[in-house]
């Protein structure tokens with residue numbers, strides 16, 4: 001990504017809020033309801049209406065499937081929130097699907113559709129991944145998408161950005 005990131009986000013006024021507790025907001029995407037992951041999570045889901053079925057973007061297919069390796073680790077720990085150790089851990093996934101995965105066979109919850117996400121549509125999320133103290137412009141707006149390759153797709157990471165640790 002040689003492009004400058006200075007123009008990402010609003011030019012003036014208040015910065016958008018940081019997405020903390022898996023909010024659902026309406027954005028200008030093919031499926032307008034955007035289910036954010038929890039703070040520092042990884043995977044978005046998208047639905048056409050609030051109560052309609054939510055989908056992952058197909059570009060995350062491999063990463064979602066790889067994520068189960070990590071969840072095996074989560075389930076060995078005692079978390080006060082049962083969603084963390086759910087088959088679809090709330091550390092990575094939106095709260096809705098995480099909760100559902102406690103009761104339903106998770107393989108039935110994984111639905112994918114092509115070109116739904118900010119990355120594929122080249123849209124900027126309306127909420128931020130982190131506060132400006134914890135990351136530059138690119139990380140603030142696309143941190144989730146960086147998080148995916150960092151954890152699950154090293155090949156993709158090397159194409160996207162040089163690994164920059166916590167910055």
Ligand SMILES: [Zn+2]
Nearest residue numbers: 057059117120
């Ligand atoms: Zn995508």
